[in-house]
Amino acid sequence: MTTDTTTGPPPxxxxxxxxxxxxxxxxxxxxxxxxxxxxxxxxxxxxxVAIANPAIQQDLGASLADVQWITNAYLLALAVALITAxxxxxxxxxxxxxxxxxxxxxAASGAIGLSTSVPLVIAFRVVQGLFGALLMPAALGxxxxxxxxxxxxxxxxxxxxxxxxxxxxxxxxxGLLVEHVSWxxxxxxxxxxxxxxxxxxxxILLDHRAEHAPxxxxxxxxxxLSAAMFSLVWALIKANEWQWGSGKTIAFLAASVVCFVxxxxxxxxxxxxxxxxxxxxxVPLSAGTALMVLMAFGFMGGLFFVTFYLxxxxxxxxxxxxxxxxxxxxxxxxxxxxxxxxxTKIGPRVPLVVAMLLTAVxxxxxxxLDAESGTAVTSLWFALLGLGLAPxxxxxxxxxxxxxxxxxxGVAGGLQQAAMQVGGSLGTAVLGAVMAARVDSDLPxxxxxxxxxxxxxxxxxxxxxxxxxxxxxxxxxxxPEQVVEAMRSVVHGSFISGMGxxxxxxxxxxxxAAGIALFTKRGAGEAGPSVHV
Numbered sequence: 001m002t003t004d005t006t007t008g009p010p011p012x013x014x015x016x017x018x019x020x021x022x023x024x025x026x027x028x029x030x031x032x033x034x035x036x037x038x039x040x041x042x043x044x045x046x047x048x049v050a051i052a053n054p055a056i057q058q059d060l061g062a063s064l065a066d067v068q069w070i071t072n073a074y075l076l077a078l079a080v081a082l083i084t085a086x087x088x089x090x091x092x093x094x095x096x097x098x099x100x101x102x103x104x105x106x107a108a109s110g111a112i113g114l115s116t117s118v119p120l121v122i123a124f125r126v127v128q129g130l131f132g133a134l135l136m137p138a139a140l141g142x143x144x145x146x147x148x149x150x151x152x153x154x155x156x157x158x159x160x161x162x163x164x165x166x167x168x169x170x171x172x173x174x175g176l177l178v179e180h181v182s183w184x185x186x187x188x189x190x191x192x193x194x195x196x197x198x199x200x201x202x203x204i205l206l207d208h209r210a211e212h213a214p215x216x217x218x219x220x221x222x223x224x225l226s227a228a229m230f231s232l233v234w235a236l237i238k239a240n241e242w243q244w245g246s247g248k249t250i251a252f253l254a255a256s257v258v259c260f261v262x263x264x265x266x267x268x269x270x271x272x273x274x275x276x277x278x279x280x281x282x283v284p285l286s287a288g289t290a291l292m293v294l295m296a297f298g299f300m301g302g303l304f305f306v307t308f309y310l311x312x313x314x315x316x317x318x319x320x321x322x323x324x325x326x327x328x329x330x331x332x333x334x335x336x337x338x339x340x341x342x343x344t345k346i347g348p349r350v351p352l353v354v355a356m357l358l359t360a361v362x363x364x365x366x367x368x369l370d371a372e373s374g375t376a377v378t379s380l381w382f383a384l385l386g387l388g389l390a391p392x393x394x395x396x397x398x399x400x401x402x403x404x405x406x407x408x409x410g411v412a413g414g415l416q417q418a419a420m421q422v423g424g425s426l427g428t429a430v431l432g433a434v435m436a437a438r439v440d441s442d443l444p445x446x447x448x449x450x451x452x453x454x455x456x457x458x459x460x461x462x463x464x465x466x467x468x469x470x471x472x473x474x475x476x477x478x479x480p481e482q483v484v485e486a487m488r489s490v491v492h493g494s495f496i497s498g499m500g501x502x503x504x505x506x507x508x509x510x511x512x513a514a515g516i517a518l519f520t521k522r523g524a525g526e527a528g529p530s531v532h533v
């Protein structure tokens with residue numbers, strides 16, 4: 001096998017012209033199938049594990065802090081390593097890094113299922129995050145190199161549909177596995193999926209090398225960026241626990257700023273920088289990155305509260321709450337490929353602006369939900385949210401990856417994923433703080449108006465903590481049913497008030513994002529390389 005490193009297919013190339021290919025290797029649509037299975041494994045894992053946490057806590061005797069680490073260790077490893085992993089793909093080839101990512105992710109998943117202690121679970125979750133970081137940018141790099149510019153949006157549309165479906169299916173699949181098999185099965189399921197993705201990858205994927213692919217590593221850049229990302233994401237994860245004004249939070253945020261500044265200064269003079277700053281001279285690429293951060297801010301931050309609303313206010317099981325989110329999932333599955341087709345035809349600017357405005361309307365609509373809202377109302381807003389998010393997932397991804405030079409496709413893919421991780425962490429932290437502030441101010445007033453017995457400071461703190469997730473704390477034995485119902489009503493009312501304010505903020509962010517979308521445009525049209533087997 002040989003690989004041609006030219007940056008555009010010649011007119012006589014039958015593949016570029018849509019003609020038949022003599023070999024399966026390198027076929028664009030089969031490449032999409034291969035990377036979609038691998039990406040599905042990672043996307044599913046992002047939400048399926050949350051359902052398993054209570055069972056892990058009981059089986060392994062984990063504390064609440066341990067359970068939080070099971071999630072945070074994965075997110076930290078993923079966020080810190082994404083851009084570096086993309087650079088590895090640019091240097092060594094996206095096929096190699098994708099296959100290594102699949103093998104490592106599946107193996108780490110199996111090791112978690114075999115673990116008998118919390119420290120082992122956390123350690124292998126870090127390993128899982130590192131290999132997941134290898135896999136995700138490589139998938140986008142392979143799509144960028146395999147599809148000509150005029151078909152890239154359609155491919156990313158299907159890619160986005162797979163991510164949306166997998167992410168939303170996590171709670172349903174996780175609930176069924178935990179309920180009928182075991183929490184270990186949530187991780188074991190990645191092994192056969194990984195084997196299928198590996199088999200397809202070995203047969204189908206073709207290694208593409210751009211003509212000007214990097215040949216060396218920016219070690220200092222890797223260290224500085226990793227330290228900056230770790231400090232930022234860690235501060236966001238711990239902010240609500242430490243408080244935003246605490247010395248610890250400020251110290252980590254300050255360390256992040258210092259490391260980012262040093263990183264930028266170093267990248268300006270590095271011979272082969274980790275993240276070429278000239279990429280950001282492209283206004284569309286910069287706008288696409290900002291758009292991805294803001295989209296993830298509103299979506300992940302807002303959805304965080306919606307799951308508590310369904311489970312703790314409406315009393316749904318994890319499986320039932322996942323089923324109630326199906327309108328969002330279904331709309332993303334349907335709308336993502338359609339969005340790709342529309343963006344291919346008219347460009348990303350108008351679809352992205354309209355999509356973010358629809359997302360804003362959905363967020364504002366969800367902010368009006370209360371304890372009596374029925375399935376029809378919630379389904380309407382969830383479906384509208386899916387309709388708004390799908391074009392952004394597709395369009396912003398194409399804007400970032402499509403406007404990057406081909407030799408930096410992996411870095412661009414890592415940048416896109418890192419933007420989502422940072423945006424999601426930022427949204428959860430900031431909107432969580434908004435929620436907590438509203439509950440802190442609202443709950444005592446509602447408690448007094450309901451003429452409930454006064455609380456001491458310790459009890460009030462516990463009730464506020466429970467109200468922030470919509471869960472009424474268990475009342476003392478012998479408490480009259482009328483008082484129990486009044487307490488539940490106060491807690492749910494305070495939670496809904498906080499959720500409404502948080503979702504309103506998410507809606508405002510979506511409006512700002514619509515303004516940023518005005519600066520996006522499609523890539524310059526550099527097609528993937530010509531490939532010969």
